[in-house]
Amino acid sequence: MSDRNPDDKTAPAPTATGLRQGLTSYGDRDFSLFLRKAFIKGAGYTDAALDRPVVGIAATGSAYNPCHGNMPQLVEAVSRGVMLAGGLPMVFPTMTLHESFAAPTSMYLRNLMAMETEELLRAQPMDAVVLIGGCDKTVPAQLMAAASAGLPAVQLITGSMLTGSHRHQRVGACTDCRRYWARFRAQEIDEAEVSAVNNQLVASVGTCSVMGTASTMACIAEALGMTVPGGASPPAVTADRMRVAELSGEQAVRIARSRLTIDQVLTAKAFENAMRVLLAIGGSTNGIVHLTAMAARMGFEMDLDALDRMGQGTPVLLDLKPSGQHYMEDFHAAGGMATLLRELKPLLHLDAITVNGCTLGEQIDAAGPGFEQDVVRPRSNPIYAQGGLAVLRGNLAPGGAIVKASAATAALMEHEGRAVVFEDAADLAARIDDPSLDVNADDILVLKRIGPKGAPGMPEAGALPIPLKLARAGVKDMVRISDGRMSGTAFGTVVLHVTPEAAEGGPLAWVRSGDRIVLSVARRELTLQVSEAEMAARRAAQPLQPPAAERGYRKLFLQHVTQADRGVDFDFLQPASNGRRIPSA
Ligand code: FES
Numbered sequence: 001m002s003d004r005n006p007d008d009k010t011a012p013a014p015t016a017t018g019l020r021q022g023l024t025s026y027g028d029r030d031f032s033l034f035l036r037k038a039f040i041k042g043a044g045y046t047d048a049a050l051d052r053p054v055v056g057i058a059a060t061g062s063a064y065n066p067c068h069g070n071m072p073q074l075v076e077a078v079s080r081g082v083m084l085a086g087g088l089p090m091v092f093p094t095m096t097l098h099e100s101f102a103a104p105t106s107m108y109l110r111n112l113m114a115m116e117t118e119e120l121l122r123a124q125p126m127d128a129v130v131l132i133g134g135c136d137k138t139v140p141a142q143l144m145a146a147a148s149a150g151l152p153a154v155q156l157i158t159g160s161m162l163t164g165s166h167r168h169q170r171v172g173a174c175t176d177c178r179r180y181w182a183r184f185r186a187q188e189i190d191e192a193e194v195s196a197v198n199n200q201l202v203a204s205v206g207t208c209s210v211m212g213t214a215s216t217m218a219c220i221a222e223a224l225g226m227t228v229p230g231g232a233s234p235p236a237v238t239a240d241r242m243r244v245a246e247l248s249g250e251q252a253v254r255i256a257r258s259r260l261t262i263d264q265v266l267t268a269k270a271f272e273n274a275m276r277v278l279l280a281i282g283g284s285t286n287g288i289v290h291l292t293a294m295a296a297r298m299g300f301e302m303d304l305d306a307l308d309r310m311g312q313g314t315p316v317l318l319d320l321k322p323s324g325q326h327y328m329e330d331f332h333a334a335g336g337m338a339t340l341l342r343e344l345k346p347l348l349h350l351d352a353i354t355v356n357g358c359t360l361g362e363q364i365d366a367a368g369p370g371f372e373q374d375v376v377r378p379r380s381n382p383i384y385a386q387g388g389l390a391v392l393r394g395n396l397a398p399g400g401a402i403v404k405a406s407a408a409t410a411a412l413m414e415h416e417g418r419a420v421v422f423e424d425a426a427d428l429a430a431r432i433d434d435p436s437l438d439v440n441a442d443d444i445l446v447l448k449r450i451g452p453k454g455a456p457g458m459p460e461a462g463a464l465p466i467p468l469k470l471a472r473a474g475v476k477d478m479v480r481i482s483d484g485r486m487s488g489t490a491f492g493t494v495v496l497h498v499t500p501e502a503a504e505g506g507p508l509a510w511v512r513s514g515d516r517i518v519l520s521v522a523r524r525e526l527t528l529q530v531s532e533a534e535m536a537a538r539r540a541a542q543p544l545q546p547p548a549a550e551r552g553y554r555k556l557f558l559q560h561v562t563q564a565d566r567g568v569d570f571d572f573l574q575p576a577s578n579g580r581r582i583p584s585a
Pocket of ligand 1 (some may be wrong): 133136207
């Protein structure tokens with residue numbers, strides 16, 4: 001029964017695998033295993049089944065998460081793959097998060113999902129795990145969890161939704177959600193039409209169909225080497241997605257046997273490849289926060305200025321909304337990540353190991369030659385030459401801020417304007433559409449206290465709505481600045497992640513309406529034209545009142561959440577730095 005010295009009744013077996021690992025301690029390992037097997041046999045398992053390598057399957061289906069609405073089919077396909085490869089699939093539920101069903105914001109709960117998933121990976125016996133995620137925060141939460149738990153892991157993406165059609169116009173969540181809602185606010189379309197398009201924006205289960213955060217994280221997961229080849233792009237309801245699921249199960253058994261642990265995959269080179277891909281796809285700004293958090297779990301520190309330099313050498317190649325024209329299903333038809341990685345080959349670390357047991361370079365070569373398509377541009381003809389994401393510095397953002405230049409208005413990227421300040425999200429909601437609001441099209445909208453601690457949870461409220469009276473006058477974009485995030489499906493000249501945040505005592509807290517602000521993307525500058533002496537006087541007159549909570553998760557969150565430049569993770573979940581800053585460029 002036991003694979004250890006029978007004289008030692010208490011010590012854990014150093015090489016315990018399968019059901020023999022992680023036994024409850026009663027002071028007698030053999031009895032613990034005897035008891036565990038008795039219970040699991042209650043579900044009808046044989047000894048032969050229980051002797052196989054165990055592959056956990058983290059299932060994240062929920063009626064509240066239509067982005068994961070194909071979970072039953074995915075779980076079945078992964079289980080089939082595990083069985084085909086000689087393993088034992090063990091499906092277990094974990095927390096799930098959907099962007100529209102997680103108040104106050106899904107980001108507030110990402111770390112809770114990561115903690116729960118990590119502890120279940122540690123607590124339950126498994127030799128490898130297939131993590132099934134898709135909606136924005138689920139993939140980063142799962143990868144953060146797996147990085148900390150340290151076992152062999154394969155990421156399976158749920159896949160994107162199909163696009164719909166409104167009056168013969170192709171539409172998809174959620175770039176088009178914002179576009180139609182902005183047109184409704186501007187009175188360009190009526191209530192009947194905005195109601196009709198609501199039926200078409202999400203045409204099937206699956207994740208948002210543009211290069212939002214979910215698609216960004218899917219591409220990042222494949223670039224990190226954490227999915228099977230081609231794992232990022234198949235839509236949720238396709239046969240290709242189910243084949244990827246089956247292959248993920250098979251591969252999990254292989255890496256369980258070879259003990260290809262996650263630290264061999266999530267290396268500095270892998271993270272640099274992922275950053276390169278984030279830049280080349282015109283990915284969501286949220287991808288930076290999640291990559292920072294994932295890298296920190298492996299001991300790496302994100303160097304935002306080096307990331308900016310990397311961006312200046314990386315063209316945006318993927319012609320997907322919101323930076324371009326196409327949708328995720330078009331990217332899949334164009335060959336998916338193999339097509340993109342082939343084009344990026346000279347810029348990648350080709351010797352990075354993937355969960356497939358080969359290098360990324362070998363994986364790209366195995367995908368074969370490219371073919372004619374119009375979704376992934378050649379490097380000689382990018383949709384945005386360089387710097388799709390820019391890192392800004394200045395007295396308003398000493399710890400940095402981000403702007404997605406590829407989704408911004410070119411004419412606003414060099415802009416000086418008068419600040420129109422909203423103290424928090426409630427103030428914004430109360431006044432943004434007030435006809436008496438003193439605001440002009442060349443003003444700069446500033447929103448405070450939507451950072452990691454401010455809201456709390458750093459909601460995606462950074463793309464402030466254009467004030468109603470300006471929207472109705474035809475204004476489509478304005479410079480907007482906040483310490484929050486924005487959805488990857490959004491667009492506009494939106495400065496995000498201002499660090500330190502207002503609730504942490506960053507200079508943003510003391511900006512007043514009427515102050516002048518200078519944004520220069522070319523100089524990477526964000527400057528508040530207010531003297532240090534005046535700022536000191538404002539700080540003295542209005543001392544900081546940090547948010548606090550009496551109990552529970554909110555108390556834990558407010559005490560331990562880090563700023564955007566450290567990934568908005570909890571400080572106690574991040575190991576000491578290994579001294580490596582990435583990217584090294
Ligand atoms: Fe789930 Fe967009 S809401 S991916």
